[in-house]
Structure formats: C-alpha cells, structure tokens
Amino acid sequence: xxxxxxxxRRAFVIGTAAAGAGLALGxxxxxxxxxxxxxxxxxxINAWVVIRPDDTVVIRIARxxxxxxxxxxxxxxxxxxxxxxxxxxxxxxxTPGQSAARGxxxxxxxxxxxxxxxxxxxxxxxxxxxxxxxxxxxxxxxWKVPASECSAANSIITHLPTGRTTTYGKxxxxxxxxxxxxxVKLKDAKDWKIAGKGLKRxxxxxxxxGAMVYGIDFKLPGMLNAAIKDCPVFGGKxxxxxxxxxxxMKGVKKVVRVGDSGVAVVAxxxxxxxxxxxxLPIEWxxxxxxxxxxxxxxxxxxxxxxxxxxAFVGNKNGDAPxxxxxxxxxxxxxxxxPYQNQAxxxxxxxxxxxxxxxxxxxxxxxxxxxxxATAVQASxxxxxxxxxxxxxxxxxxxxxxxxxxxxxxVLIAKQMPGxxxxxxxxxxxxxxxxxxxxxxxxxxxxxxDADNNLTALRMxxxxxxxxxxxxxxxxxxxxxxxxxxxxxxxxxxxxxYSIPNLLIEHSMRNPHVPPGFWRGVNINPxxxxxxxxxxxxxxxxxxxxLAFRRKLMSGxxxxxAVLNAxxxxxxxDKPPPQGVYRGLAQVMGYGSYVAGAAEISVTDGSKIKVHxxxxxxxxxxxxxxxxxxxxxAGSFVYGLxxxxxxxxxxxxxxxxxxxxxxxxxxxxxxxxxxxxxxxxSGGFWGGVGEPTIGVAAPAVLNAYFAATGKRIRSVPxxxxxxxxx
Amino acid sequence: MANLTINGKKIEIDxxxxxxxxxxxxxxxxxxxxxxxxxxAQCGACTVHVDGVAMRSCGMLVSEADGKxxxxxxxxxxxxxxxxxxxxxxDHDVPQCGYCQTGMIMAVAALLKDTPKPTDEEINExxxxxxxxxxxxxxxxxxxAVANA
Ligand code: FES
Ligand code: FES
Numbered sequence: 001x002x003x004x005x006x007x008x009r010r011a012f013v014i015g016t017a018a019a020g021a022g023l024a025l026g027x028x029x030x031x032x033x034x035x036x037x038x039x040x041x042x043x044x045i046n047a048w049v050v051i052r053p054d055d056t057v058v059i060r061i062a063r064x065x066x067x068x069x070x071x072x073x074x075x076x077x078x079x080x081x082x083x084x085x086x087x088x089x090x091x092x093x094x095t096p097g098q099s100a101a102r103g104x105x106x107x108x109x110x111x112x113x114x115x116x117x118x119x120x121x122x123x124x125x126x127x128x129x130x131x132x133x134x135x136x137x138x139x140x141x142x143w144k145v146p147a148s149e150c151s152a153a154n155s156i157i158t159h160l161p162t163g164r165t166t167t168y169g170k171x172x173x174x175x176x177x178x179x180x181x182x183x184v185k186l187k188d189a190k191d192w193k194i195a196g197k198g199l200k201r202x203x204x205x206x207x208x209x210g211a212m213v214y215g216i217d218f219k220l221p222g223m224l225n226a227a228i229k230d231c232p233v234f235g236g237k238x239x240x241x242x243x244x245x246x247x248x249m250k251g252v253k254k255v256v257r258v259g260d261s262g263v264a265v266v267a268x269x270x271x272x273x274x275x276x277x278x279x280l281p282i283e284w285x286x287x288x289x290x291x292x293x294x295x296x297x298x299x300x301x302x303x304x305x306x307x308x309x310x311a312f313v314g315n316k317n318g319d320a321p322x323x324x325x326x327x328x329x330x331x332x333x334x335x336x337x338p339y340q341n342q343a344x345x346x347x348x349x350x351x352x353x354x355x356x357x358x359x360x361x362x363x364x365x366x367x368x369x370x371x372x373a374t375a376v377q378a379s380x381x382x383x384x385x386x387x388x389x390x391x392x393x394x395x396x397x398x399x400x401x402x403x404x405x406x407x408x409x410v411l412i413a414k415q416m417p418g419x420x421x422x423x424x425x426x427x428x429x430x431x432x433x434x435x436x437x438x439x440x441x442x443x444x445x446x447x448x449d450a451d452n453n454l455t456a457l458r459m460x461x462x463x464x465x466x467x468x469x470x471x472x473x474x475x476x477x478x479x480x481x482x483x484x485x486x487x488x489x490x491x492x493x494x495x496x497y498s499i500p501n502l503l504i505e506h507s508m509r510n511p512h513v514p515p516g517f518w519r520g521v522n523i524n525p526x527x528x529x530x531x532x533x534x535x536x537x538x539x540x541x542x543x544x545x546l547a548f549r550r551k552l553m554s555g556x557x558x559x560x561a562v563l564n565a566x567x568x569x570x571x572x573d574k575p576p577p578q579g580v581y582r583g584l585a586q587v588m589g590y591g592s593y594v595a596g597a598a599e600i601s602v603t604d605g606s607k608i609k610v611h612x613x614x615x616x617x618x619x620x621x622x623x624x625x626x627x628x629x630x631x632x633a634g635s636f637v638y639g640l641x642x643x644x645x646x647x648x649x650x651x652x653x654x655x656x657x658x659x660x661x662x663x664x665x666x667x668x669x670x671x672x673x674x675x676x677x678x679x680x681s682g683g684f685w686g687g688v689g690e691p692t693i694g695v696a697a698p699a700v701l702n703a704y705f706a707a708t709g710k711r712i713r714s715v716p717x718x719x720x721x722x723x724x725x
Numbered sequence: 726m727a728n729l730t731i732n733g734k735k736i737e738i739d740x741x742x743x744x745x746x747x748x749x750x751x752x753x754x755x756x757x758x759x760x761x762x763x764x765x766a767q768c769g770a771c772t773v774h775v776d777g778v779a780m781r782s783c784g785m786l787v788s789e790a791d792g793k794x795x796x797x798x799x800x801x802x803x804x805x806x807x808x809x810x811x812x813x814x815x816d817h818d819v820p821q822c823g824y825c826q827t828g829m830i831m832a833v834a835a836l837l838k839d840t841p842k843p844t845d846e847e848i849n850e851x852x853x854x855x856x857x858x859x860x861x862x863x864x865x866x867x868x869x870a871v872a873n874a
Contacts, residue, residue: 067822067858200818207823208811208830210758210798217757225752250741271748345762345770345824345857394760394824395857427763630821630863637859660767660855669849671861 035176043176045134047094047105048078048127055155055169057084061091062099062106063116064366065203066396067634068689069627070116072201074124076623077117080195081128081186084168085155091202096372097387109368112401112517114590114687117623121685122186129184131175138174139166189621189682198626203392214394215349215364220420223351224253225270226412227277228423230262230433231284233653234512237261239283249276256415258408266416270424289512289653297439297511297650298336304462304507305334305443311460311505314484318501320447323456327447331540333533335444335713337525338647339655340437341663342518346394347430348405352413353420354379359386359410364393366401374403378410397638398517402435402470428658435516436648436655438464440483440525444533447501452541454552456501459487459529465508466515466522480508485522485589486694487530492591492686493523495530496559497552513650519638523589523694525715531585531698532713535705545584545702546572558618558681559586562595565616565677570597580611583702585695592619592686596636596695598672602707607725608717610640610672610700618679619686625678632692633674639696641666644724647716670724727787731756732800742788747771749787750797758798758827762855769854772828773797779835798827801834809871810834817867821858829854833868842872 036044042052050058059078065071075091099106107123108115132152139157140147143164150159155168189196206212231237241263243255251272258264263282267273303309307321324330350363352375359379365371365388372388379386393400409423425433440463447456465480474481483506485493495504518524538548546567553560563586567573576582579601586595599612615632622628645664649656657663701712704722717723727744729736731754738753750759750773759782762770766784773782774796801808807815810833820826829852836843836851843851848868856864 067820069821200815201820203823204815204818204820207820207826208807208814209802210756210827212823213757214760214824216761219755219757269748269752271744271752343857345760345768345822345855347761393822395822397857424761427761427765626818630818630860633862634821634859637861638857641857659765660763661765665768665855665857666859666861667849667855668852668861668864671859671865674862 035173043172045131045172045175046127046180047102048124049082049131051168051172053169053172055085055088055167057082057089057155057168059089059091060094060106062094062109063120064109064111064364064368064390064393064396066111066364066366066393066400068116068631069201069624070111071203072199073117073623073627074120075202076195076199077121077125078128080192081125082132083152083154086194086199088155089202093390095387095389096368097383099369100372100383110370110401111366111396112398114689114691116689118591118685118687125186126184129186130180133181133184134175134178135168135171137178138171142174195623198624201627212392214346215351215362215391216346216394216424218351218362218391218422220351220353223420223422224266224268224416225273226264226266226421226423227270227273228258228262228264228408228425228429229277229282230429231286232432233284233286233290234514235289236287236653237285238263239285241283242281246276246280249279252276254416255280256412258411262408264408264412264423266412266421270422274426286653292512292653293651294649300511301439301441301462301509304509305441305460307460309507311507312479313503313505314479314481315487315489315495315502315504318456320456320458320501320503323501324445324447324458327455328450329448329540331446331537333444333536333711333713334441335529335532336441337439337528337715338649339439339513340518340642340646341431341434341648341657342395342397342399343431343663343665344393344395344397344399347425347427349422349424350406350409351420351422352409354410354413354417356417357381357385361388361406361410362391363388363406363409364391364400365403365406366393366396366398367403370401371403371406374407375410378407379414397519398521399434401517427660431658431663432655434655435470435514437518437521437524438466438515439511440464442525442529444529446533446537448541454499454537457499459504460507461505462507462509464510464515466517468508468510469515480506482522486526486587493589496556496586496588497549498555499552512653513655519635520589520690520693523587523691524639524642524697527585527587527694528698528701528715531587531695532701532711535583535702536711558593559588562586562593562616562618562679565679566595566597566614569614569675569677570599570612572597581703581707583699583704583706585698585702587691587694589691589694590687591684592617592688592691594691594695596692596699598699598703600700600703600707602704603725605708605710606722608700608704608722609725610670613672613674613699614677615674615692615695616677616679617688617692618681619688620680620682620684622678622680628678628688629676631688632676635690635692636674636696637666637671639693640700643697643700643715644717647719727791729754729787729790729795730793731795732797740787742786744787745783746773746785746787746790747782750782756797756799760824760828762825767855768825769832770825770828772831772854774831774835777835777838779832798831801830808834809874810837813867813871817863817870819860819863819867821860825854825856829856829864833864837868837871843868
C-alpha cells in the first residue's frame, strides 16, 4: 500500500476552507466545482474514496493496522456501500497533518479499545454510500436520465431501462464535482455482499516476501541511526555521561541528551550505535523510586483490600456488607494480577527529519493524531509545519497508543537538523520502558443464605488506574471507570450476574510504574477474579459451575447465550474424555459478549496441556468472520502467554524482565485447538480484538481446579512452578 | 571486511567480523525482510537459511557466515515465483501484523525441505518462533496444506 496520501496544494487549501464551514467526516465535504486530488491526480469523490481512471478504488483508512485486520474490515464496509469491484480496491492512510488541516474529515485516528470498526462503521459506510450516489448521479447527468433509473454494482453503473453502462473510473471526474447528497440510507446487514464475508486481508502479500515496510525498516537517504537508554528507574533522570569514552568507536556521530531522562548515541548503523551506547558510562539520578519493589507495591495494594480503606464504588445494589455480616455461609478469597508488557514483536521505533523549519515523522502508531500532537510539541514548530506518516505496525496491543518514542525521535532529530534519524529501541529498552498492564489485587467475598442461594457479593479491587496517569480528563470525580471493565452496571462492559446485594469497589493505588492499555486491559484480571470466584462459590455449595451461573444470569440473556453456546459445544452435560477436565468463563467487554470453555489435562499437578478451547462471541455484527476468528484465537495466545509466562516484576525501581528469555511467549507446540462460535445478534456494534482475552485465563484456571482441586489465585503460573506440559 | 554469499550473490561488505549476521543483512546489505525481535536467539524473527539450515541470524557472527550460502526471505522466491510456503501463507491468510512471519516462513521452508510431510509433533519440535499476534492455528494449517499439496 502507499504509505501516505499526498494532496496537491490546491486540494489542501480547499479542504481547509471546507473545514472552516464546520463540516466534519469527509462524506459531506462540499468541494463544489473544485476537486480535491490524490497525489497521482486522481479525483477524490470524498475524503474516503479516490477513484483512478483505471477503475482502481483507493479507500482511505484512518485507523491503524497492527495485525487486527481492521484495515481490511473498514475497506469492506466502504466498498459494500460504494458497490465497487473488490478486486480493484487498494487502501492508503491519510496523515494526521492533513486531517488537522482539513478539519478532521476522517474523524478519530485512534486505534485501541477494539474501536477500529465499531467506532467508525457508520461514517465510513456513509462515505462509501455518498460516493456511490455521486457516481450514479454523474452517469445520469451524462445520459440525461433520472438517477433513479440507474443502479451501480461492481464498479459499473447501469441505466436500467436501456441497459447502457459506464464505469466508476470514467465517472470519477464528473462525480467529484457534484455536491454530495445530504441524506444517505445505509444497507441492512442482511443485504451485505462484501462486508460480512471472510474475505482475504488486503495487506498479506508483502508480509510474506519481506517487502512490507515497518517503522524499523524505513529508510531515507543520508539517514543515521540512534540507540537510546532512558533512566531504568521510572521517574529518574539522566545525570551525566562520558562521551569521550566512545567518541572514537566505529560509526559514532554524536551523543545526545534526550529530554531529562535519556541519552542516545547516533551512528551510521544501529548496530554501531547500540554497541557504543552499551560502552557509554552513564550516571543516573534514580530518584525517589529507586527502592521500590514488587514486594513494597504488593504490600501497599494489600492495605487497599481492607474495608476500612476508602474506595470508589463502581457497581452497587442492595447492602452487601450487611448481608455478608448476617449470612449463613461466607466464602472469601484474595486474588492478584501482575504488571504485563505488551511485548510487540517489533520494538518501538520512529524516524524523524527536522530541517529546522519543518518536521516529518515516520512510525507505527495506534494513534496518529496523538503522535502528531506529540511530534508538534517536541519539534518547537507550528502544527502546519509538521506531519506524521503512519507505517504498518509490527504489533500494537495498546503499547503504540503512547507516543513516548515519537517524542524521543523528534528530540534527537532536532539536535541534528537536516539529518533523518531513525531511533530504534533494543528489546531490553522495550521490556523495561513500557506502559504496563496495571497491577491489582482483589478481595472477593460471597454470602449464602441457609438454602445455599447467593445473597451477596463484594469485590474490592486495590491497585493501579490507567486513566489517572494517561487520561485524567476521562476520570469521573476521581474515579477511573475503566477499572470496572466487565463489572459495570451499564455501558459496554456490564457484569452478567444479578445478585441481590452487590458492592464492587476500587481502592486506587498508583505505584510509579507507568500503567497503560494492554490487549483487553482490565477485563483480564477482572474476569479472572469474578469467574474464578464464581467457580469457588459454586463448589462451596456443591453445585455445578454452569448451573450455578445460569441461575444468576436470567436477566442477562446475551451473556447467557454465549455461555450456553460454549457449554453446549464442549459437551458440558456429558463427561469429558478420561483425564481431561473442563472450565468455563464469560464476560462482556468492548460492547461484545464472549464466553470460553477449556479442556485441559494436568500431569504431576504442574504440567498443563490445553487440548481444546471453545470460544463464543456476540459482537452484534461481524464484518469479516475469518478475521474475527483470528482475533479470537490470537486472544488465547496472548492471554495464555500472560497467564503462564507473563508477569513483570519490580526490583530497585525498575522492571526485572529484559527480553523473551525472562518474559516468554507461547509457541506453536503449546497452542490448543480453538473452535470459534460467531453468533452476532445484531442491533449493536461490539469490538472483537480484545473481549475474548478476558475468558482465556479463567477458563483454564477453572479447568485446573477441576483437575487438581487446587485454586490458583495468582498470575503468572511460572512463579508457582506450573507450566505447559 | 566480510565476504558473504546472500541469495546467490557474492557481496563484500565493510563490517567488523563480530557484527551479528542479522545487522549485516539489515544494515550493510540493506535487506530488511529479516527482522529484529530479541537479538538473543529467542524469537526467530531473524531466521535465515545458512547452507540450507534455518538459523537465527542474530546469534551468528558475520565471521561465522563467511563462505556459507545465506538465503533470506527476499531470496526464497525463485524465478519470479513465490516459494510454496509463501504462497500457502497467502492462500491461508496467515499473517496478522506479519512482523514475525518472514522468520516463520524461513523456519517452515527449512522444515519442509528436510521433512516434506511433518507430523504435528515434528512441527512442534521444529517451529519455535514467537508470534505475539497468535497466528499458530493458521501456521499449522498452512504447513499441512503445503505438505499435502
Ligand atoms: S531476533 Fe534473532 S531470534 Fe529474536
Ligand atoms: S503475525 Fe504479528 S507477531 Fe506474528
């Protein structure tokens, strides 16, 4: 694909004027008689659709592709309404700089929270539909017939009464000059021909030949390479470094300070830069956190589990504490979840060229607009002098929503005006300077009446808030609503149980380790806590875990439907094969309902073989079933890697894990068979990249209990000497 | 100075002999399909063929590669035709982010050369590359498809 859109100057100016009129989301930009053009001169029908004379359809995609497939899915949605020939579709990214200059015709670029499709399906489809109507109108005008007598399919426009035809490529110029219709009707999902189908991804070929250019591969003439070290203790500073010691090392061009906490070596090759950086004597001011450890953090969090400690209330009905105090039977357990690194396969990197009066950045980012804002700020230039050119990501998982590496690249490039600088982190830097899955602990308390009915549940989470650090503006009266993912009373992550007395609270404690988004984020710990404990409660009263859950789920039919689907497929009502044990879990997150069932066997109490996973998901609509299946299967790899091998520990204020030898990831031999049940029920749009990860760990942990009678309440398993068989 | 034979071409590069082969390939020769993931022979993203054997190029020095025939992902296709593993990767839509996949493809191509019809066990033994996106199900499916073609 093309790396970015180049617009000619004229188009740029017109777009800016349109933005001044306060119009947004490119499908209704009134370009009037003057046409915006792509770099090759082809006309924009609107901001989403460019059509070349040879009938190639270029669909603009604002969200980032990081493996999740939404580049293809979004193109399917546009193409569906456009009625174009799918075999002639190609895609390109607009740049955040163009977006800013044109009044954000592409809307939000941010690609996280499983929002890629569900957050933009409406306006991208309108973009496609509007373009189709304009193309039809252009043909009707040429033929001097009413547009109502014409229809379009497969990039061909037909005048129905006469059978006359023309193509999109021929009509594009004329269509681009028309005013867009103000009212477009979108198709019903049942009439989809391109969307809803498991079409092949558009970005595969180059990924098999080595031709795909990721940020790490990007090159410019005269480019130099930078390796960086930031203070290993978060919040610490760079004191000094002895440049003279490495000045004569091969390839070294310059050693530069990066902000107040980093130092970078710039050299002809990255290998030279890294080798010199490793030899550079550096003194750090490690700051106030230099003594912090996992133990001190854990102790602080444990205090937050005490009912006497203040806490935000995320969900409440009835009076759980009172009910617990008078219950016939009380069950209690404490769980915890560690820091996790996203560990994208491609380490953080960005290339920047600062000429003194202009800045360009090339990088993989999940949030082009945030990267742009960061780049502008670090550059010292005005926004109209800067741009960010997005490249395909070698993994994101939430990490590349942060722009710290963009800021560093700009700060380095600014000190070497006119020289393009590619900054690449070593894996070690990447492991130790993340924005980590936040750490939490949780005390679960359940109460039963004399007839073994669950009458109360209290869930006290203690630990770190992501929003407090990264998006304080999204906090609600000091509370971080994202902490209650999967546990909320309403919204996109609702708890699936009705319990007469319920209290879910968060005692916020924010250690110095930077927290961040991480595939699924808080549904990972929260679903382990809730779904493991549901199992504990069921066993405490001698009930079947499925039957126990079902009794509490009648008010949550969509949650129940996915749970029932996995139970049925795995054969819950029949005994498993000899030596095989089963576990279940369900959750709602990112607007979708998911459930998982696992079949495992355990050798010597510590070697787990995951034989089979059944996963059901109801995301409302499925735009590409093949890609959804891959997201579901991938969620188990990511989720089970975190459960078995993950966990970042803190010592002397820094993260101890430095590479895949200490922060391992699942291999193909450990991969279970995953059967996916897609059951879109319509009427809502949920995400697919993240929700399923929530059930991966608890389904396996519940199966482990079934196999061994031992309840695991702590992650990762490697710290308990439990591993894959 | 090092004399390397890469994808059938002899190339002389100005590089210290203790440079990891990975970085010589990426930076001195300029072939960037071979990826950096860990630098410590853990992930397999940097897999190339050295005299027909799959090797993690980050763990091999340029001096050790001297005189050996090295094939990178760019040299896998022959006579303008994709290697059957590359083609299977396209047919089975294997890559997600794709970053690990060039190394994965090189590892699989070497496996299939020695073991044209691998069992699941043989796949488990030979393919130890990390894929954070979790494409393993498609990888396995595509390997079997090539083997049974
Ligand atoms: S980069 Fe060589 S094995 Fe990871
Ligand atoms: S496809 Fe992304 S790491 Fe394997």
